[in-house]
Amino acid sequence: MDETSKIDEFLIRSLVESHSEPFALIDENFTIVACNRKYADTYTNLTPDEIVGMKCHEVSHKSPDRCDLAGDECPLDMVRESNRPVHVMHKHFDHRNQPYYVSVRGYPIHAWDQDQVTYVGEAMVPVSREQELFFGEERMVGCCPSFIRMLDGLGLVAKAEMPVLINGETGTGKELAALFLHRKSARAHAEFLTIDCTTLSDEMFVAELFGHEAGAYTGCIGAKRGLVELAEGGTLFLDEIGEISLDIQAKLLRILDRGTFRRLGGTQERKVDFRLICATNRDLRQLVAEGRFRADLFFRINSMQVTLPPLRERQGDIPSLVTFFLRQMNPGGLGALINGQALQLLQDYSYPGNVRELKHALERAVLMSRGEMVEPGHLPPEILNGESQVSGSTDAASGEGRPGSDGDQIRAALRRFVGNRRRAAAFLKISERTLYRRLKELDLS
Numbered sequence: 001m002d003e004t005s006k007i008d009e010f011l012i013r014s015l016v017e018s019h020s021e022p023f024a025l026i027d028e029n030f031t032i033v034a035c036n037r038k039y040a041d042t043y044t045n046l047t048p049d050e051i052v053g054m055k056c057h058e059v060s061h062k063s064p065d066r067c068d069l070a071g072d073e074c075p076l077d078m079v080r081e082s083n084r085p086v087h088v089m090h091k092h093f094d095h096r097n098q099p100y101y102v103s104v105r106g107y108p109i110h111a112w113d114q115d116q117v118t119y120v121g122e123a124m125v126p127v128s129r130e131q132e133l134f135f136g137e138e139r140m141v142g143c144c145p146s147f148i149r150m151l152d153g154l155g156l157v158a159k160a161e162m163p164v165l166i167n168g169e170t171g172t173g174k175e176l177a178a179l180f181l182h183r184k185s186a187r188a189h190a191e192f193l194t195i196d197c198t199t200l201s202d203e204m205f206v207a208e209l210f211g212h213e214a215g216a217y218t219g220c221i222g223a224k225r226g227l228v229e230l231a232e233g234g235t236l237f238l239d240e241i242g243e244i245s246l247d248i249q250a251k252l253l254r255i256l257d258r259g260t261f262r263r264l265g266g267t268q269e270r271k272v273d274f275r276l277i278c279a280t281n282r283d284l285r286q287l288v289a290e291g292r293f294r295a296d297l298f299f300r301i302n303s304m305q306v307t308l309p310p311l312r313e314r315q316g317d318i319p320s321l322v323t324f325f326l327r328q329m330n331p332g333g334l335g336a337l338i339n340g341q342a343l344q345l346l347q348d349y350s351y352p353g354n355v356r357e358l359k360h361a362l363e364r365a366v367l368m369s370r371g372e373m374v375e376p377g378h379l380p381p382e383i384l385n386g387e388s389q390v391s392g393s394t395d396a397a398s399g400e401g402r403p404g405s406d407g408d409q410i411r412a413a414l415r416r417f418v419g420n421r422r423r424a425a426a427f428l429k430i431s432e433r434t435l436y437r438r439l440k441e442l443d444l445s
Contacts, residue, residue: 016048022124025109026076030055030066033119042124044095056122060092069427073145073412075106076120083108083117089148092124101127101148127152132183140176141324142317145408146309151180157304158184163256165301166279168308171356174279175239177308182235187275190234193227197243205248212264228261231274241301242282246294253297276301311351311358316409316428318347321355325362326374336366338374345376348434349383407442410435 012034016023022039024032032054040048043059051059056076057067068074073088086106093099107121128151133140142148157164158181166181168174175194182192195208211226227236238244244252255261256276260269278301287293311318322343326336342365351357361380368378376384413424425435 019123021126024051024056024059024122026056026120026122027118028076028080030057030076032056032059039124042094043092060090060124062093062097068412068415073408075104075122077415079106079108079120080117089127089145089152091143091148099130101130101143101151103127103152127155128180128184133180135176135179137328138176139324140173140180141321142314143320144309144314144316146314147317150177150306150308153306154181155184157181157306159186160304161186161275162303163276163278163301164304164306165284166277166306166308168279168281169310169352169354170281171351171354172308172310173355174281174308175237177306178235178237178239178277178279181277181306182237182275185235185275187234191231192235192237193231194237194239195227197238197240202245202248205244206251207264210251210261210263213266223263226261226263228255228272228274229270231272233273235275235277237277237279239279240281241278242280242284242287242293246292249294249297253294253300256297256300311354313407315347318358319343321358322346322362325359326366329363329366336369336371336374338365339376342374342376342379344430345379345383345386347430348386410438410442 012025016025016034016036016039019036019038022036022042024035024039027033032051035048035051037048039059040046040051044051055064057063057065061067061070061072063070066074067090068077072090075086075088078086078088085108088104088106090102090104091099092102103125105123105125107123108117109119109121110116111118127148133151140151154177164178164181166174166177168177178194179192182188195205197205200208207224207226209226209228211224211229214221214223238252251261255272259273260271262269284293284298284302288295288298322338326338330336346358346361353360361383362374364380365374365378369375409428410424413427414421417423417427421435421439428435430438
């Protein structure tokens with residue numbers, strides 16, 4: 001090795017090691033030409049020198065196939081096509097083969113005398129370990145880009161102390177998202193308390209939220225602490241906040257502005273410290289315009305916002321969700337089995353009721369199958385006949401109610417197969433007719 005080569009090698013090593021997160025330098029053949037120690041330790045039990053020469057997907061995805069063949073967006077292809085930095089979300093596997101979600105940033109790197117991209121630099125920022133998505137018997141399931149972007153958004157706002165508003169259609173898992181946000185926050189050591197705004201009268205809501213003193217109302221025997229006190233140092237989650245009355249809204253705004261409250265029937269001002277997370281499937285801006293929701297409260301709780309994607313925009317996650325729910329329904333065994341045709345019908349449906357509707361459909365199917373293989377005839381009629389009835393549902397964030405597959409996956413598949421719809425449909429495991437319909441629905445035709 002001559003002196004110039006030694007200098008170049010030393011320079012490259014210094015540059016990749018300067019990154020605090022896992023970083024790799026990759027050539028046009030997806031071969032790793034350099035990586036830092038953090039990258040090696042995260043993904044393998046090898047040294048950086050031993051990793052050089054391996055394919056990037058062999059290391060991060062533990063797969064002999066390129067990541068775009070698994071439905072991911074390939075940052076290398078995207079950087080080479082655009083000659084600009086790109087940002088994608090991936091599901092990787094660490095050195096223990098445990099899955100975790102990462103934010104991948106790809107950067108074009110040029111030789112001094114060339115316009116074309118010579119190498120692509122990839123920096124990986126961890127978003128969440130999969131174990132962090134487990135909440136007792138429930139869990140968040142998914143690997144589509146829209147799902148991982150949602151996790152990234154939740155993890156980002158978790159670092160702040162401001163109130164958070166979670167938008168999402170019915171059945172998208174807003175409470176699980178709030179739990180994840182609490183778990184990733186500095187308040188994770190304290191309580192996470194929930195109140196469903198749709199189930200209580202104003203009087204009961206006030207008593208539940210603020211507590212009461214002895215004798216506050218007829219039949220009230222002793223004093224009781226409310227949820228705002230019990231959530232001290234932790235998180236209070238108000239589910240479907242769009243349902244509370246204007247009177248309750250005023251009381252809630254007072255707590256947020258002053259950090260103090262009075263128990264029902266009491267006179268003492270009490271100071272509290274909790275983080276408020278709210279969720280809604282309603283368009284709060286529209287409610288404000290109609291005079292049914294206070295504008296000042298809306299702007300107070302909307303300082304940080306996360307939108308949950310409806311299931312029709314992450315249909316690539318349906319097989320994983322089906323597997324999870326079927327195992328959940330038979331905890332003592334491996335779960336019920338489902339044949340390919342029934343699974344395809346589940347993937348083709350648009351789910352106005354989102355993940356909750358999928359779970360209920362599987363519960364019915366398992367019952368109808370009498371513990372045997374789940375077949376198409378065991379599915380609800382609307383899924384069997386492809387009648388989504390989704391036109392009445394509304395995406396809380398965008399106001400759109402159009403059914404469709406995950407647009408990111410469709411775009412990636414079409415790029416992968418250079419616009420060939422037949423091959424893209426086969427890759428997405430849907431019919432070509434279904435792909436054509438979804439292209440029209442997503443305005444991609």
